Amino acid sequence: MTFQNMTFDQRYRAVQARDHRFDGQFVLGVKTTGIYCRPSCPARTPKAENVQFFRASAAAHAAGFRACKRCLPEAVPGSPEWNLQGDIAGRAMRLINDGVIDQQGVSGLAQQLGYSTRHLTRILRDETGAGPLALARAHRAQTARVLLTQTAIPISDIAFSAGFSSIRQFNDTIREVYELSPQQVRAHGHRTAQADTATVDLSLSFREPIDLPGLFAWLAARAIPGLEFANDSSYERSIQLPGGPAWFRIYSSPNPSGDLRLQARVTELQDLPVLMSRVRRLFDLDADPVAVDTALASLPAIQSLVAALPGVRVAGCMDPHELLIRTMIGQQISVAAARTILTRITTGLGEPAPDFAPGLTHLFPTMDAIAERGSTVLRGPKAGQNAVVNAAKTIATGELRLGFGDDPAEQRRALLALKGVGPWTADYVRMRVTGDPDVFLIDDGALRAGARRAGLPADKSELLAWSTQASPWRSYLTTHLWRAPAAPAQSQQGDPS
Structure with missing residues (x-):
């Protein structure tokens, strides 16, 4: 349930119940105190006539309210x-x-x-x-x-x-x-001891539950040596940001709190907010897992999948341009084969990683570099090589604009206009770049294999019709079907990058 389709009474009941699920989705201003709070604030619940609800904290600021010092309404995940x-x-x-x-x-x-x-x-x-x-x-x-x-x-x-x-x-x-x-x-803060003053170490807020092992394993299987490194409890990489190269590491804290943390170093401090925002998108930290799991668990055929993996997230991306290239290279081959090719182009065309990126050697190549020299390092069918180089060229020249703020439908149309990009590639990129929660990759071989193991229809048209029951959470359904209990090795198309 979202802010837009909730009535005043429903929002007020969420406040009375101190329901953490709605933290970050709206705030309430208390007219008698001039303070705004998150729904789960432990303070005494104000009378309904003294409450004003706001969809964004900025609206509460504009109305003259100030943030509660007790519940810290800004210290919660954003709205999904x-x-x-x-x-x-x-x-x-x-x-x-x-x-x-x-x-x-x-x-x-x-x-x-x-x-x-x-x-x-x-x-x-x-x-x-x-x-x-x-x-x-x-x-x-x-x-x-x-x-x-x-x-x-x-x-x-x-x-x-x-x-x-x-x-x-x-x-x-x-x-x-x-x-x-x-x-x-x-x-009022609680700073963590840090190895050096140039490295920040921050706690990342999220709504529970969260399938962190699944995210780390997914990233580890696709990590490009020299650019990324991942294990069962952390992920790190180098990345080019507007102000210059940066390095970050996301890790599960060994402390009893078990929180998720971000270590980072940037060339320009102004890039920290950009990095923080993209990391949140990469790990889908603003998702509402209770709403997703509740909706998917209502479908009898996949109840066991949802129960086995509560809090599944849909991985986003750090760079939309990079994701397109990675997806195009991996669209017809296995994860391992795609990783080999991506390693070759990263080491052959990528700029050196910054000195403060421990153990990493390269940045992902720029679109200019791939457009100019991609054909010297790419392997495989010539048509595929040309498609990747052409895609990089359209981005480098500004002919194609690909970003987090794209209209999902328009982005899909623009991608389908590229040679070598079909519906699966366009939809996969849309799911990970825009965060569209309702993408169902019906042409994906690994998804259909998972659907068969779950007892879902084998016929594509029947499976697509069945999937509408999971709307608007079909991107999460896609992730569950990719991870459906294992069978012998299948083609990994659908999850290459």
Whole structure:
């Protein structure tokens, strides 16, 4: 159940029950105190007549409310609605979280979405209760709080790394949102001891349950040597960000709390919010696993699959361009074969990894490098080589724009226009780049094998018709069927990158 289709009474009952499932999906402002809280706040439940609900914390800020110091409403996962929604508001929120306003301004955001600044502002105010600048400001405040409370980065550096244009703007915003100075926010923090001051070590929030072993295993099977490394409890890689190369490691904490943590080093501190946002997308940390599992478990044929793997996530990606190339290379071959080819092009065309990326040697090649020299390292049928080089060229020249804020349907059409890209490839990329939760890869051999093992229809048209019962969570159904109890080795198409 999402904010849009909940009534006031349903939201209020969630608050009365202190239901953690709705944390991050909406906040409530208390008119008598001027404070806004997450639904599960342990404070006494206010009277219904004193409550005002907001879809986004930015809307609560704009209405004059400040964040609760007790429940810390910003310290929760984001709303899964922005992936569920493929409309302008959902696309805009994904781009705002990826730092587009900080890098290009509101006009840059509007241009990417194909709307005028005025019209985009009106849409966001209608949908979220706040305009694009207010939403970006709230995102900066949330980032700043994380960095203030969990790192030793100097406060003046945090101001600019979080996206603020001046120290004064930073101080004013933090005081307004949290009713505390940046120094006071820092004093409330719990920083982890770090090996060096240049490496940040942050806790990542998520909704339980979460299938972390499955995510780590999935990434480990596809890790490109020199670019990535993964085992049963961690994943690390080098990545090119707007300000330069970066390195990060996601790992399960050995502490009793068992939390998920992010270690990272960046060339420019301003890239930290971008990195944090993309890591969350990679691990699908803003998903609502209870809603997904409840819906899928209502289908008798897959109840046992859902019970065996609660909290399954759909892996996103760190770089949409890279994902397209990886998917095209792996679309007709096994995971192992794709990994061999991808290792060759990474070591042959990729720039050196930064010195602060321990044990890693390369960055993934740029689209320019693949377009210019891809044919010298690619192997296999000439048509396949040409398709990969051509795809890189269309991205390098700007003919194809591929990003997190794409309209899913338009992205699919643009990809299908490329030679060598069929429906499976376009849908796989759409699922992982836009976070569309309702993609069902009907042409995937591994999915159909898993469906047969689960006792689902073998006929493609019958299976596709059956899958509509799982809407809007068919991307999660796809993941469950990929991981259905094993049979002898099958073709791994459908999950190559």
